[in-house]
Amino acid sequence: YHRETSVSEYTPDELLARNHDIMFRYKKWHCSKQGDCGFILRVTAASGEQDDSFNIQLVIDPTCYPNDVHVHKDSILAENFHLALSVTDYDNKTFRDRPVTWYGKPRRDGTNKYWWWGAHRFYKRGEGQCSEGDTLRGGWFWGSTAKIRLVVYYLG
Numbered sequence: 073y074h075r076e077t078s079v080s081e082y083t084p085d086e087l088l089a090r091n092h093d094i095m096f097r098y099k100k101w102h103c104s105k106q107g108d109c110g111f112i113l114r115v116t117a118a119s120g121e122q123d124d125s126f127n128i129q130l131v132i133d134p135t136c137y138p139n140d141v142h143v144h145k146d147s148i149l150a151e152n153f154h155l156a157l158s159v160t161d162y163d164n165k166t167f168r169d170r171p172v173t174w175y176g177k178p179r180r181d182g183t184n185k186y187w188w189w190g191a192h193r194f195y196k197r198g199e200g201q202c203s204e205g206d207t208l209r210g211g212w213f214w215g216s217t218a219k220i221r222l223v224v225y226y227l228g
Contacts, residue, residue: 073225073227074098074226074227075169075223075225076096076098076111076223076224076226077096077158077221077222077223077224078094078221078223079095079096079097080095080221081160081219081220081221082221082222083216083218083220084186084187084194084218087115087222088115088117088118088126088178088187088189089117089118089119089187090115090117091116091117092114092115093114093115093131093136094113094115094128094222095112095141096110096111096112096224097109097141098110103144105142108140108142109141109142109143109144110137110141110143111130111131111143111144112130112131112137112143113128113129113131113222113224114128114129114130114131115127115128116128116129118179118180123177123178123180124177126178127177128155130153152226152227153173153224153225153226154171154173154224154225155171155172155173155222155223155224155225156168156171156173156223156224156225157169157170157192157220157223158170158220158221159192159214159218159219160218160220161214161218162196162214162215162217162218167212168223169223170192170212172189172192175189175190177189181193185216186199186216187216191211191212192211192212192214193211193212193213194214194215194216194218195213195214195215195216196213196215199216
């Protein structure tokens with residue numbers, strides 16, 4: 073498998089509540105093209121009222137890529153992707169590779185101010201509240217100002 077980390081880092085609102093592209097760059101030892109190998113994940117934002125609208129898709133159209141980045145669409149397949157988060161929390165501690173693939177889509181908490189993504193809570197303990205019907209009591213509390221890099225594991 074391969075592990076790639078996003079070029080940029082994001083706050084929870086930047087990552088989850090706006091439409092944007094996330095760039096990944098890497099070097100492939102057997103690639104003869106100039107520039108970096110890479111890929112783009114396109115985020116469709118969760119809208120608050122419609123958190124189910126959240127989506128992440130692999131961009132495979134080469135015309136969507138900057139000139140200095142090329143995609144190896146033959147070796148990168150979205151069905152082989154697993155997502156994780158690398159999070160720097162409010163205490164400036166970094167926690168790598170916290171999985172999110174099997175958690176479904178992120179959503180707002182009961183205050184509609186903060187974010188949850190499975191066991192990941194993007195607020196400090198006591199700031200937010202459980203959503204109605206939520207039974208998950210454990211989890212990680214990162215703070216609403218956490219910095220997040222998306223991590224992708226893939227076969228290829």
